Amino acid sequence: MRCCKYKERKHVMLTMLKSQLMYDIRTGAWVIGDVMKTEDDHDRHQVQDIGEDNNVDWVARQLDLVHGLILQLLSKYSPQLVYSCEDDDVIDYDNEEYRYPLALPIKMKQVTVKYLKELIHNLMVAWVIMDWMSITHKDEYQTWVLKVEDLKEKLKDALDTDGGITYLRPSSF
């Protein structure tokens, strides 16, 4: 039987910088475009132009979406209760960072926090590339769907392995 009544929690803030995310997103798209089998360089540059004007607005929207998705995945460790009763779909396209406030079990190890950080970064990158492939290069789309699913699983596993420390209630049976 699991018990989740932690007496204490460690507050951690994971911050993903957009500049770091964009570098990996643009590099990923560049390499995919470079190796894609096509005679038409126009198709190739459409894949590679993910970080260009207007396209970056699409990317910003997707980063916002995956930010929300990951917060939801981590909601068990979110310190925030509902504090606002209204919201809209306006996003800050110039947002320079994505923050993940977490209230982690006090016994969670630092290595897990580092792993979480890497997983979140990679999941955000993979999500955006997956979405971009669905538009510009469908042959690659499924590959990135699998990557996203894999990273989501790893994120859940990481939390369950270390964060979800299991305390067994003494029982005579």
Add this chain to the structure above:
Amino acid sequence: MAKKPVTITLYLSELKYDVHNKTYLTGRSRQGDDNFELVAAMQSNDDEEDVNQLLRSIGNSFNRLKTELAEYIIEDECQCCLPDCSCDSACDSECGNEGDNIQIEDGDDEVLTICLKMPSNYNTATTGTISQECHQYIVNMTVAEWFNITNKDDSKEYYQMAAANVGVIRKALSKRLRPKRAEV
């Protein structure tokens, strides 16, 4: 990301010289004992009727070229890199708000300018290729139209060469640089 402005300037004198030279050389190589008049007709020169036909073709080809490059031409944001253009109402026709069928003006100092707004990751190493191929496209189209009147046997090849020029231009426009890591 900031766009990379690329300006392609084509000198009318260079275009006309190339057209004259190609038609002259073609005529010379086709010359036989019984086709003097035909050869003379296929060799373009600066006589008014010849020049008018060539200028019309050059103007048409230039506008077709701009259509091919339209993805990268943002004329309603024209900061005008066109000479003496301040982008007020006086230059509406240059900025795409107006059009007409007036033949382009002749003159040694006349230039045809294309202002491209390329993405920030565009590889500028291909700019020379683009300008040369633009020149060649206009020359090939003009010679093709000229031979369409004076020497139909050779016309088709010049249309094909012009189509090939467009392919090279599109390829050059599509070359992209690897991303660079931003400093944190």
